[in-house]
Amino acid sequence: MPPKRKAAAAKAGGKKKKVEDPPATDSKSDIKKKVEALKTAEKGKKKTYVVDSYYSGSGAVYEDFDCMLNQTNISQNNNKYYVIQLIQSGKNYTVWSRWGRVGEPGANQMTSFSDVSQAIKSFEKKFQDKTRNKWAERANFAPVAGKYTLIEVEQSEDVKEDLKKLSELEAGGSKTTTKSSEYAPSKLDTPTQKLLDLIFDNNMFQEQMANFELDVKKMPLGKLSKAQLAKGFDALEDIETAINNKAGTKKLQELSSRFYTLIPHSFGRKLPPTISDAETLQNKKDMLLVLSDIVIAQDIKREQDETMSQSQAAVAPNPLDVNYELLKCKLEHLAPKSKEHKVISTYVDQTKGGWRQAKLLNVWKVAREGEDKRFAAHDSIENRRLLWHGTNVAVVAAILKTGLRIMPHSGGRVGCGIYFASEHAKSAAYVRSTNNGTGIMFLNEVVLGKEHHITQGDGSLKKAPSGYNCIIAKGRQEPDPKKDTNLVLDGKKVAVPQGKPVNQSKYNNSHFSQSEYLVYSESQNRIRYMLEFNFH
Template structure:
């Protein structure tokens, strides 16, 4: 029944499958007229996957028991195909007892497990795995409630309202997930659980160990297959090509960005905010979750002294943004739209000295999580591959180096960058990549990756609080890594988030050439 699946037309990626627990499959033409049968806690819906990179298998199978809204007719729904493609489907109309019998037998045939014992599910060789679904919240419903609440009158400054709306832009999050191999148009983003992502990270770590230990291609393929089983998504039809070497496999697997952890965490944070603060009498409570204060020209401040101080700060941020946009990054120019003060007093700050005001950029989908929970180090489960100096929080003294990580383009040309007060302490200076750099030598509190270009220290600005702003024009340093690639610009890495204080959020328009 599965072998001749239609693989054209509208794609079905794995996150189309994520929302199916209790929801009618979106491919069902009568989805408005039927519902998934639920008896007490038992929901007759199963999403199954089978992945084997060595055999170029990456399949899904959905089986559901539907009843029409009158409760008089029952159907067994089947939908199968290759992940990333539309696939094929069929349904059978029958009585309730026969429908249950077909459903239970299909589940057993595909998985080798009894439906009644699915809580003790054991993956069987050459059979399908069962995806465990998260049903706590649905993103479309969350967005619907947000829109209804947004109709209420807000007392916030218009610029702050625009910023919060930008942070809650579900279309941006959907596009980000699509770029990672997920199609979000039919199902809730929140169906991917943090535990699922953590399991995926653990599987990626096995892949990393295979690479480090120069394991056989067969062992590497098994490890990669395990990863795609934990977080299934489209990998195309190339995996069956036996001539592909380990490098291709590495690129394939690590192409799925670790940003997904932060996106899912952000979704959880947004849900918590929506379910608590936004349902309170004070509509603007989401503002208090982020603690923004708008900086404007002219500022809404009463005394001349305060006005001058605020304008001086704005001018500094403007100079820091445009004056440290290096010519290497010439695909765009940057225009400062707004600057917001960020106050997260509940986040601890440990001043170990040598404080610098440094840039950190990230894609829009990550900012709700960053601004509610602070900057975070990737979890231990995540592999260290892709981090030049190990898993930490990375900063730069050149605006364009950090703003490249905003991942904007000509269509989505507005991004956010953060200026943070970073207590570097005594830095461990490195010129070569070291994934174990987080194991700092005694007395060192951070890592500084030395670049070929660094700010002229003669042009440093010291703020009234004692924090140094490296505003200087970039000048050659003479630094050279004789054994490999040399960084073009400095990088600063801290491994303890208590050394970071969020100060200013800069809204930037990228004028792409």
């Protein structure tokens, strides 16, 4: 039986029990910068608030009187939320409250007023009772032990629409799409249309979040803001420090409770688990990175909605085509008879194996806007290789949009860099596919230059030694180098393995069974191909 994969991200190398190749996405610092940019961009714009989906009456949220609170305390098995809203319907005002364990509808209460000032007082008193913070001073919210914490969510009408779609999907319906007759026909080929459907599919995002015990519908917390995700990273850093300092169970429970309060999890009635080891900690970091990438995909979808709503065409543009244009990434579907496809297919067949079997479905040639210019900085270096990088299907849209990046929260046996492998089986072991087995992998041209070889892991590495361009953790086996071929990409020869892995006697004592290739400069890699597989 294959080992159960706890890792969220797919990467090229490392122990199978440890995540080492995080999804390329926003880091904490990136998120914080984006938050500030978002605040600036949103100045003067009216924010939309959505009435809680469990409220049975009519009306709208009055001004900005809307909050989501959360509290987790592992020692007491508490994992609960509290919603408070002030809802206006004509001249009537209702303070609506709903509370319960995360993942459950919970109980609710409605208190009606004809005087808005009395309704506001009731709302503010309830908020202060639950948080020990004043509503008027919520911008400087300070969490209080034993009380609820304010959770920042990005509320808009699309949250309500997303939850509606997810409900329909859970009920067994098909994907919620508008009839094709309402749109112009797509200009994309059929495989690419299906790919776009997949990488922006809410059902797929829901599946991947469920793997982390998160559920955007049952969690009843809307969409966590980028600022809230940054707070989650801060909490994990505190846990990491405590683990390194060998803190006791009580301290780790307190810190884990804080993390679950900031990033609500749906554990059902189970006791929330304490984050007490490096593997669990890395899982949570990867979870936040995946959530950050889902935010990127959702941002693209919001841009799509804006683009389509602003269109003056008699027939609305096809939403798949709009998403494709917003990715700013050219995807060329390769015919199976093409030379490139045949070379890639051989690469797959000769280096696949292990406990995950994969059937190649489609191959696309990839050209990200601007990536060629960045990559050109290494034109003078000739040692290039086409290498594997696996990933979570939920982050594919973000990777196509932003490329692979080195993230401060990433880590692994060869430090903080971008991980690649020369064997399909190595990267495939880390792919997170959909429930029906669809997974995505990338083949990147990697500028290796002068190689520094190691045979033991070193998680502190952040760059190659002086005079070297990369680090290769040499494995005890490697695809037979005698059978390598070359593809000529933009005038450069790029080596492509074509042989089965063979023993490397020189590295019989290596701690790595299969080689891992590390670059510590983002510009040293360029996405060349994207492959769709069915994993079983």
